[in-house]
Amino acid sequence: MVAMLVAGAAWSAKADSPEDTGRQPLAVEAVTAAHASELVPAVITTTPHARYLSLHARMAVEASRRGWSTDDLPAFRQLLRRCEVILAAVSLRHDAVDREVHQRRAGKRRPHGVNTIAQALDGSESIDLDELSRAYSVVANGFYGTYGGIETALGLITPEVLPAPGPAAEPEALGALDQAIELALGGDVLSMADLDGAVGVCLCQVSAKTDGASLRRAYFGTDVPDPDLAAAHRASAAVLTRAVHGQPVDDNIDLMMDRLCCFTSDLPQILGGANLDHAMRWRGALLRNWSVWAWRLLWANLVAPLSGTGTREDAVAVFVAGLPSVRVRQALRDDLPPTVDGNSGLQPVEHDLNDEVGQAGGWSVLQLLRLLAVGARRADEVDGLSREAFLRYDQTGMGPVWFRGWIDDHADIPLPDAARSLAIAMFNRAEKVSRDKMQWTRTGLRMPTRLRVVGDRLRLEGREGDAPASLRLDTFASVLLQLGVLDVSDDGMTWKQGPYGTEWSPGS
Ligand SMILES: [Zn+2]
Numbered sequence: 022m023v024a025m026l027v028a029g030a031a032w033s034a035k036a037d038s039p040e041d042t043g044r045q046p047l048a049v050e051a052v053t054a055a056h057a058s059e060l061v062p063a064v065i066t067t068t069p070h071a072r073y074l075s076l077h078a079r080m081a082v083e084a085s086r087r088g089w090s091t092d093d094l095p096a097f098r099q100l101l102r103r104c105e106v107i108l109a110a111v112s113l114r115h116d117a118v119d120r121e122v123h124q125r126r127a128g129k130r131r132p133h134g135v136n137t138i139a140q141a142l143d144g145s146e147s148i149d150l151d152e153l154s155r156a157y158s159v160v161a162n163g164f165y166g167t168y169g170g171i172e173t174a175l176g177l178i179t180p181e182v183l184p185a186p187g188p189a190a191e192p193e194a195l196g197a198l199d200q201a202i203e204l205a206l207g208g209d210v211l212s213m214a215d216l217d218g219a220v221g222v223c224l225c226q227v228s229a230k231t232d233g234a235s236l237r238r239a240y241f242g243t244d245v246p247d248p249d250l251a252a253a254h255r256a257s258a259a260v261l262t263r264a265v266h267g268q269p270v271d272d273n274i275d276l277m278m279d280r281l282c283c284f285t286s287d288l289p290q291i292l293g294g295a296n297l298d299h300a301m302r303w304r305g306a307l308l309r310n311w312s313v314w315a316w317r318l319l320w321a322n323l324v325a326p327l328s329g330t331g332t333r334e335d336a337v338a339v340f341v342a343g344l345p346s347v348r349v350r351q352a353l354r355d356d357l358p359p360t361v362d363g364n365s366g367l368q369p370v371e372h373d374l375n376d377e378v379g380q381a382g383g384w385s386v387l388q389l390l391r392l393l394a395v396g397a398r399r400a401d402e403v404d405g406l407s408r409e410a411f412l413r414y415d416q417t418g419m420g421p422v423w424f425r426g427w428i429d430d431h432a433d434i435p436l437p438d439a440a441r442s443l444a445i446a447m448f449n450r451a452e453k454v455s456r457d458k459m460q461w462t463r464t465g466l467r468m469p470t471r472l473r474v475v476g477d478r479l480r481l482e483g484r485e486g487d488a489p490a491s492l493r494l495d496t497f498a499s500v501l502l503q504l505g506v507l508d509v510s511d512d513g514m515t516w517k518q519g520p521y522g523t524e525w526s527p528g529s
Contacts, residue, residue, distance in 0.1 A: 046451040046470065046485060049316045052414040053490035056306035060299070061257050061497045062250050063174040063240075069130045069499035072224050073168050074239075075232035076108055077101075078177040079195040080165070081184040083202060091182045098161060102154040103205035104198075105163045109138045110148060111201075112224040114216040117142070125509055127225035128499050133157075133164045148216075151209040175239045176246040188246045194235035198222055228505030228521060237504055241525035255525050256299035258506055261498060263292065265516035270509050274494045276372065279307050286366035298406055305403060305410025306492060311371045312396040312421060314489040315389045320451065321487040322386055323444055324472060330480040337444045341437040344387055349439045350432040352387070353394035360398050367402060370395050386440065397425035 057064070068074075080101050089097055109132035116123045116131070131139075134157030141148045160166050165184070172178040176189030186192065201222045204211065220226065227233040239245060240254045264281035265274065282303040285291065292300050326339045345352065360370050374392055378384050384392075400421040403411050415422045431439035455470035473480045501507040501519070508519035 046454060047316050047320050047419070047447060048450075048454045049313050049418045050490040052418050052420070053306070053310050053313050053492060055413065056302075056309070056410060057491065057493045060253060060303060060306060061493050062253055063171045064493045064497045064500065065171065066491050066493055066496050067167050068171055069128070069496045070132065070224055071233070071236055071500050071503040072108060072222075072227045073105075073133070073164055074172055074175065074177060075195055075227065075236055076104060076198055076201065077165050077168055077172050077184065078186065078190045079198040079202065079232070080104065081178045081186045081190060082192045082195055084183045085186055089183055094182060097183050098163075099154070100202070100205055101165055102158070102163050103150055104201045105134065106138060106148075106150060106153045106157055107201045107204050107211075107219065108132060108222060108224070109134050109157070110142060110153070110211070111216050111219050111222055113139050113142055114213065115220055115223045115225065118217070121513070123223065123225045125225070125513060126228060126503065126505075127223070128502050130499055132224055133167075145213075147210050147212045149209055150205070150211055174247070174250065177239055189235075189239040191235045191238075194231040197230040197232040224503065227503055228519070233504055237506070237521060237524060240500075240504070243525075252295070253299070256296050257303075257497065258501055258522075258525075259296045260292065260300045260303060261494065261501065262507060262518050262522055265498070265507070266518065267515055269514060270516055274498055275307065275310070275489065275492060278303060278492075278494060279369070279372065283307055284367055284369045284372075286362075286364065301406040302410045305407040305413075308371070308396065308399055308403065308407075309411050309413070309420065310490060310492060312393055312424070313418070315392040315396070316419060317485075317490065318384050318487050319386065319389045320447060321485040322384070322389070323447060324479075324481050324485055327472065327479050327481040328484075330475055330478045332478055333445070333448050336448075336479075337441055340386055340444045341440045343385055344437045344440055346435055346437060348432065349428060349434055349436050352436045353390060353397075353428050354432070357391065357394055357398065360395055361402055365402070367399075387436075390436075390440065393424045394428060396421040397428060400425060 080097070083100065084093070084097055087093070112123070112127065112132045113135065116127070134153075137157045138148075138153060141153055158164065162169075169178065169180055169184065172184070173180050173187065176187040178184040178187045178190065200219050204215065204219060221230065227236065241251055241258065243251065245251045260282065261274075261278065264277045268277050281288070281291075282300045288300060289297055323336055323340050326336050358368075358370055358373070360368055362368055371392065374388060374395070378388055400408075400412060412420055412422060414420060427443070431442075451470070451472070471482050471485060473482055498507060502509070505519040505521040506524075507522065508517050509515065510517055
């Protein structure tokens with residue numbers, strides 16, 4: 022029996038958003054977070070809008086011009102919050118009156134604080150800036166708190182109590198946001214005409230304005246504080262642009278990247294040099310994420326029966342109930358479809374399984390074990406940079422080689438019996454993970470788990486996350502669209518390269 026291991030690195034990776042906290046019960050997601058932070062650094066799932074980056078850099082310039090110090094934090098926050106409300110209100114207004122133009126360049130994601138601000142705009146002649154700037158976010162620093170880490174990594178700000186302009190902040194270029202500052206410093210009542218007149222600060226306008234050019238230099242330029250960061254952005258932008266070109270804008274971006282990076286046999290003829298190397302790292306990261314997702318789904322399946330309280334044994338019985346009475350060797354090795362073609366090209370078996378499930382409506386335990394088994398087989402099918410990425414945190418994250426070992430150890434055991442012991446091991450692992458994450462808070466001892474112990478029974482509170490762990494490609498695509506590196510076709514249906522797509526990656 023292969024031991025279940027839990028290492029610090031596996032669970033110490035920060036969740037992308039507060040809602041994710043406690044939703045990594047098996048702690049298998051760290052590998053995906055590590056890949057994302059290297060392949061698309063300075064991108065997190067909660068930061069889809071490029072223009073907040075330049076707004077906050079502009080705020081840092083403003084604070085420095087005014088000679089603000091720590092004592093001026095309240096004034097800084099007040100101005101910041103009014104500016105963020107203006108950015109969101111202008112964008113929501115533009116989206117309402119000229120949707121096609123707005124969404125073509127901004128995408129479909131709405132600005133931050135949308136719930137409060139959209140409600141204020143609805144059917145109104147004007148908005149009250151003072152009132153909204155108090156209400157749109159419960160966080161003192163508004164969305165600077167969310168974007169600040171990225172702005173620091175890009176060199177746009179230097180974080181102190183008040184942000185100072187960083188080495189990549191270009192005060193003149195950031196002048197494109199002066200109008201937001203001017204409006205924020207004016208009266209509290211803003212009419213719809215005021216918002217329409219400030220459309221230049223809309224989310225959708227950044228690519229063609231000076232602050233957009235400045236952001237592109239910060240992301241992709243060769244003369245930046247962190248050249249490795251910019252090189253990763255250039256290569257990922259080139260690979261992603263190639264992957265989505267001509268594809269429907271509503272399709273899943275991870276699957277498009279899979280098709281290009283994992284399942285395109287003549288990839289070396291399509292991408293060259295650094296971009297090909299980068300695509301090979303993506304191959305490892307993308308293939309591994311199928312296994313990460315399989316574990317997340319297996320756990321969600323395992324504990325789902327406990328929403329009405331029950332015991333571990335109840336949950337395990339449901340977990341194994343639908344499994345065929347064949348040996349592990351047959352179910353998870355002999356009966357798998359071919360995963361490579363005659364020329365060692367990878368076959369998209371993961372996609373085939375996913376399509377099969379799409380029709381049936383929900384992964385079964387057997388399908389998930391088969392998905393893990395496909396990953397186990399891939400360990401011998403990828404090499405070089407792909408293999409290195411694919412097998413990262415293998416033992417601590419129940420990776421492909423770990424699962425291959427599990428199959429070997431249980432090869433002659435009936436699948437339901439083997440799955441029973443796996444399910445119990447998953448419970449033990451999850452318990453250890455949440456015990457390791459346990460901490461004292463002001464309200465007492467907090468154990469980050471959704472499984473509550475009720476006497477000798479367990480009850481699942483809420484629902485465990487069953488979405489794939491994020492490689493942050495959606496967010497990256499949103500930023501690339503807004504910066505004009507990506508674009509959509511005239512009918513709005515498919516992706517294409519944007520007007521600034523070759524600015525920093527000539528020839529790709
Ligand atoms: Zn707009």
